[in-house]
Amino acid sequence: MRRRTPRTALGAVFGGKGRLRSGRPLGSLGTTAVLVITLCLGAPAGQAAADGPANGDYCAGQCADILPPGANGSATLAEILANRVFGTQPAHADDELGPYDALSSGYPSLTDDTLTQFFNDSSFGVPDGQVASVTRPRDDVTITRDRKFGVPHVRGTTRYGTEFGAGYAAGQDRLWLIDLFRHIGRGELTSFAGGAAANQGLEQQFWPQAPYTEQDLQRQVDYIREHGGARGAQAMTDAQAYIDGLNAYRVKARYDRTFPGEYDLTGKIDPITNAGEIEPFRITDMIALASVVGSLFGGGGGGEVDAALSLLAAQQKYGVTDGTRIWESFRGRNDPEAVLTVHDGSSFPYAGRPDQPRGEALPDPGSVEAEPLVYDRTGSAEQGARHRKDPVGASAELKPLRGLFDRGVLPADLFSRQGDASAVKGMSNALLVSGAHTASGHPVAVFGPQTGYFAPQLLMMQELQGPGISAHGVSFAGIGMYVELGRGQDYAWSATTAAQDIIDTYAVRLCEPDGRAPTKQSTGYLYHGTCTPMEKLERTNSWKPTLADSTAAGSYRMQVLRTNYGIVTHRATVGGKPVAYTLLRSTYRHEADSIIGFQMLNDPSYVTDARTFEQAAAHINYTFNWFYADSRDIAYFNSGANPQRAPGVDPSFPVDAEPAYEWKDFDPTDNTAARTPDAQHPNSIDQDYYISWNNKQAEDYSAASFSFGAVHRADLLDERVRRLTRQGGVTRAALTRAMEDAALTDLRGERVLPALLKVLRSKPIDDPALGAAVQRLESWRDDGAQRRETSAGSHRYAHADAVRIMDAWWPKLVEAEFRPGLGDPLWNALTRDLTVDESPSASHGPTGGHAGSSFQYGWWGYVDKDIRKVLGEPVDGPLGTAYCGAGALDACRDALLTSLAEAAAEPATTVYPGDDSCDAGDQWCSDAIIQRPLGGIEHDPIQWQNRPTYQQVVEFPDHR
Known part of the structure; x- marks a missing residue:
């Protein structure tokens, strides 16, 4: 998609110099632009056209969302004790967990009319008769909570009051969590919460990525104020109002002893005498929190030292020329078989391999x-x-x-993380279909972030209505002055991690x-x-x-x-x-600059169509894929502070620290540099459909990791949504069914097992035990290769033995296929670059156990290319040489059968060894999603499903 000229005057203002991108200061905004922004920020939210709905909500009941386990993330000491002794839950602590879980068994019969059995109606406001409580922390704001889920609906008559209310509601729902994360952001978790080994490991893993002093944090606040123009100044004013509201609740909760019980449990407050204090929150806490979120979900790259080591191992094995060629085939920077989000043939070159690399600084062998x-x-x-x-x-x-x-x-x-800073835990997917292929003629979207499963959630659901703000959705706790993912009056947006x-x-x-x-x-x-x-x-x-x-x-x-x-x-x-x-x-020292983009996304006078959405998303320096839907268009934009590298620099390897190889216009004072123009970021409006599951964005947009290959979990979405689009008449329920069908599918079973079975069946199988194992795998494949229960609540998989065999076989078959040909040094180096497997039960994998998100990282693409080459089938972008049986079909078959025999004989108690939550051999429990407690409250496990944590289903029938 080529960029279009903005239609609105405000869009034109921000199409050029005004955006907050490192190295492109906002201080140059002209007087007219500042005046326009100020007028827009002061305009009343929810102001509809004369013939529009009075509350500014154009979704007409066709927007829904879900965020397990529940809105309430605070529990007193008494409630924590009751949870531990009697298993009781505080109100609204787990009431979204059941509907979320139920979709795994209820999706086959899902209709548009039954969607709200599995999702919450996300219409603006709370209907009469559904009001559970109304809180007025100030005269200029009310916080109304609904009976069903207890979501806070914040409505302010002033902008300060609106933001104050957002902070106050955040304190009500996430006070302890916010306190935890500001200490993580400062590398002080153990001093705050105790010296457990896990706490030590977390601060040792995170703090080195953002080791800021207090002066560094304050400098980032000042930078936004100084370089952000009117919007930057407003953002910091909003942030201070949010902090004021958070502190107001902190004081109230401390006074009336309704504060979270974790403060008692960690010794911050004495449970008997009530002596102690909750430290006041500061605006610099927002930067510390943003640095955690940005590092977790909005970064990409790194790992150049490990890449250099694996390249050296390949060169040692095969020689410099062949070793480099073979290494590049595994690196797969621009794999022609990779599934793409922008699939219309558009090319967006970035971070590719230069023809003549300059400045490479590979280490001497053994010196690192x-x-x-x-x-x-x-x-x-x-x-x-x-x-x-x-x-x-x-x-x-x-x-x-x-x-x-x-x-x-x-x-x-x-x-x-997988390997290094280049990749984070699996997260997020998006499915959007344009109105040309839907039953209503309006676009349909099912999308959301996969931020992990925690109790309470890292995200917090809220609605904000006030001057210049009108949105419903979720925000990360502690930086929720704006809705970060959700819906506006006549549009919705979401994101997946891009990690370029x-x-x-x-x-x-x-x-x-x-x-x-x-x-x-x-x-x-x-x-x-x-x-x-x-x-x-x-x-x-x-x-x-x-x-x-x-x-x-x-x-x-x-x-x-x-x-x-x-x-x-x-x-x-x-x-x-x-x-x-x-x-x-590139985002170092700029952890919160993205606040400008989020402010725009919440402003109904700014985002009026797909083009202004793209312009808002361009102000976000985190590496995200942004998706948009209204009643007319769907759109996609890839955000991120992409640096302009010096000619000839290969971003996959270390480079000499010399001026000739620095980023263009690099200044270390505030870590600023020239960024690639917005038009060079993958973007598109009204493609027939979009899918994303942290996959490759577009042709020539080089991957930051080894994972964008011939088989990717996004293939599961692409195949289903492409089929729906070709059939036409797509509905919200149909697109949700496609999402959930993919969410229960084993990627290996659907995309790789068919080729493996061809090799195994290339001759008759004489061994009866092996023949039976192959038959079980074939039956499972024919039935969709899913990991689903025999019936709702049975806690037993259909095709349970085939699933066990695959879980045991995959790591064995990959090693049997590749290790003999690669040799130990190169095998070890490449498996550091990309883990072999990430099945739901792989507690050793990058996401850990019971994490839901699966199949983001693995060697399935390598296996698929290699096996197809052995079979003599076409392979576009093959590996540099054949590995399975050194390319001979019979030898490959022998290796696969030997590894399969070992796997089939492995008992369930070994495949699923058990942990603190599950007995050894309990296959369903080993896969099951468990909300990881971030405090004193625990929840029951739910059925595994590879699905966003927060998810929206939207279809707007009208527009302003």
């Missing part, structure tokens, strides 16, 4: 060492968790809560200030010819036992070194000379 992070361990930090019988403050009445957080108040794998490459690794030459010869441990580096000291950033954390965390007292210090080219991650030699490898992210 990871930079240490942790120092000065004492107590339990050094010796692991030790437990005391009677933690501080324990009493007989509270025994059920002793040791509640010994394993951490947050799951150890909360921030689990906005991170580069630089090799900085080490030096000593006095001119001595540097070593690999030197802390000086050459910056534009001058030996410059690295900046040392430290965080010291200590803890003591509490009621719910009986981990023994301990402490340790984290240290990172910062350069003008980013954070030091490794040390090595390049050509015999010592270097430090540093990671530079």
Whole structure:
């Protein structure tokens, strides 16, 4: 899709200089633009056209959404105790979990009329008779909650009041969670919540990515104010009003003792005397929170050191020329068989392999060492968790809560990543069909983010109505001054993680200030010819036992070194000379700049059509795929602060830290640089349909990781939605059925097993046991290769044995197919770059156990290409050489049969070894989604489904 000229005057204002993109300041906004923005921000929300609905809601009851487990994410100490002893739930803590779960069995008979059995009506306001409560924290705002789910509907007569109400409602629903995440953002989780090993691991994993000082956080607030023009100033005013509302609730809850019970459990407040305090919130907390969210869901790239190591291993195995060619075939930067979101043939070149690479800084073999992070361990930090019988403050009445957080108040794998910073946990999908192919003639969309399953959720549902704001949807707790994903008056929007490459690794030459010869441990580096000291950033954390965390007292210090080219991650030699490898992210020091784009998405006077939606999304510097639907159009835009790299720089490998290889117009002061123009980001309006499941965006838009290959989980959506579109007459229910059908399907069984079976059946199978195993797999494939219950609530899979065989076989078959040909060094290097498997029960995988999201990362594309080559079938973009049986069909078949025999004989108790939630051998439970507790409340497991956490189903029949 080529960019179109904006129709509106305001769109024209923001089509050029006004947008907040690093290196393109907003301070240049003219007087007229500022006046227009100010007028728009002051316009009353919900103001409809003369013939439009009075409340500004044009969806006419055809918009719905769902966010398990429930809106209420706060529980008092008494409610936590009741949950642990009696299994009771606070009001609205889990009432969206049942409808969400039920779709897995109810979707085959779903109709438009029955959608609200599985989703919540997301119409604006609360109907008469459905009001559960009305709170007025100020005269200029009301917070109305509905009876069914308890969602806060915030309506303000002033903009300050609206934002104050949003913050107040956030305190009501997520006070403890917000407090947790601001401490994660500052690398202070263990000091705040206890020294459990999981808590230590989280802050050690996150803090090095954004090791900000308090001055750094404040500087980001000031940057938005100084460079954001009228919208930037308004955004920081809105943020302060939100913080004011959050603090107002904090004070009230502390006064009337309705604060979350986790403050008692972690020793912040004494449960007997009520002594203690909840620390006031500050606007810089918003930056710390945004840095967590941005790092989790809005980054892409990195991993250049691991990529260099696997390239060197390939070159050592095959020689430089063939090794590079074979490595590139696994890297698959522009795999011609990859499923695309923009499938109309449009090309958007970015981050590809240059014809003549310049400045590459590959390490000398064997020289790479990871930079240490942790120092000065004492107590339990050094010796692991030790437990005391009677933690501080324990009493007989509270025994059920002793040791509640010994394993951490947050799951150890909360921030689990595939390999490196280049890829985050699986998240989000989108299905949109244009009005030309629907029953009504209006577009239909089913979309949402997959942000993991937690209790309470990281996201918070809300409706905001006030001057310049009119939206319903979800926001990340603590930065919810605007709806981040949801619907406006006559449009809806959502996002999936894009993860294109906005991170580069630089090799900085080490030096000593006095001119001595540097070593690999030197802390000086050459910056534009001058030996410059690295900046040392430290965080010291200590803890003591509490009621719910009986981990023994301990402490340790984290240290990172910062350069003008980013954070030091490794040390090595390049050509015999010592270097430090540093990671530079384009959004570093700009964690909250995206607030401008979200402000626009909430402003009904700004987003009036698909083009103005694209312009709003372009102000978001996180790497997201944005999708839009109204009554006329569907649209797609890929956002992100894509740096303009120097000619010849290959972003897949480390590059010399020299001016010739820096980003264009790079200035380390605020980490600013020139960004690629918006028109060069993949974008489209009114394609026949769009699908996204964190897949490749468009032709020539190079992947930031190894995962965009011939088989991707997005194929499951693409095949189903393409079929629906060709048939025509698509409805909301039909598109939801397509989504859920894919959500229960095993990618390996649908997309790879057919080719594997061709190899196995290329000759008769003499062994009866193997023949029976193959027959089970064939029956499963023929029945859709799904992981679904025999009946609702049975907790047993149809084709259970075939599913067990596949789960046991896949890692064995991949190793049998590839390891002999690759050899151990290259096999080990490539499996560090891309994990072999990510099935629902793969608790060792990147998302951890019981996480829902599955099949994002794996070797299924490699297996598929290799097996088709062995079969003599066409392969577009094949691997550099054949691996299964060295390309011989009979030898390949023998390898597959041998590995299958081992898998078929493996008992369920070994395939599904059990954990704290499931007995060994319990296949359904091993897959099941469990809301990971971020506090004291727990919920029952639900059926696995590979589906967004928050999800909308929308079809607008009218437009302003």
